[in-house]
Amino acid sequence: MNVSDIIDAIGGEIVARGFFLVDVSVSKDNDIILTIESEEGIVELDDCVSLSRFFETKFDREAEDYSLTVSSAGLDQPFKVLKQFQKAVGTKVEVSLKGGRKMVAELVAADEAGITVRYAVREAVEGKKKKELVEHTETYPMDQVNAVRPYIEFN
Secondary structure (H helix, E strand, C coil): HHHHHHHHHHHHHHCCCCEEEEEECCCCCCCEEEEEEEEECCCHHHHHHHHHHHEEEEEECCHHHHHHEEECHHHCCCCCCCCHCCCCCCCEEEEECCCCCEEEEEEEEECCCCEEEEEEECCCCCCCCCCCCEEEEEEEEEHHEEEECCCCCCC
């Protein structure tokens, strides 16, 4: 069993249910992991179960000899596909850039070319004694971005 067969067989169903595919992996032992995310809202356990059942109508477990795991993209996991970036526009994210720079910022825009983020830092401002909060908006090409993940804030 290969990734393209899986996508061909269930890709339409994933979209019809209001999800998109984040990742498909198939090990040499036919251990299949499908990772999905909701177009809007969250993925419920029942969603994973029903998609797993649909998968089983397309592939005979006895003939293919596979194990299947259907899961949602984790909150602590970096984004893998453009739709995840686009869904997160307007939210806080953790950005890790090549070269080691890290920041928490609002994701302002995302496309195939790169991401645009907005963040504020305390900086010395000419003519002022105290540092002030200065807002920056910067765009980074995707080849300069190591990882972007949702920012989880505990109040």
